[in-house]
Amino acid sequence: MFPILWFTLICVALTSILFIVGQILPTHNIDIEKSSPYECGFDPINSSRLPFSFRFFLIALLFLLFDLEIALLLPLPFSTVIASPDNSSYPLILFMIILSLGLYYEWVNGGLDWANN
Template structure:
């Protein structure tokens, strides 16, 4: 059974590789090789700096996405007898993240326009 599975995988890989080399036509023209930015012609250089606020919002999203994941796992951890200490530690962690969210919100860190 494992031999059949391996041979099927190998043959499918070889067939797809050969098809990928044979089927596409390579005919670059001006539209294909031009830079593309959301349907607009590029106006300025791509090396222009942009606002630090984008980084801040991305980091805050990751942190509070982790908070939501912990909130989903927390009932399962606290329901088991051995997981009560882990649940308590996660509750403290959630409290710290909630205080951080409140601080960012209060200082206007989540606002797009200054």
């Protein structure tokens, strides 16, 4: 128990010290160039506060979801070698059914349409 307690105390103390030093040391001089939305030397043509497309956000989230699905399915051939194929295939089938139902739901509700008609 004592090693865990010491580790926790050291982590809390180190985090607190770094937070306090980070608040005290930096100078807070606001430069007009650094506070502008573009730092590359030219004036912005349009407003930098354009509304963000929710459709793009939804497509990006779906891409990340199915990208993570591939990352979770890659170790499957190795797991069938280590464990019996029967034990490792049931969670895979359940995972694929849940993802397929989610994809079907998004497809039916029009979440995968790239452009509005």
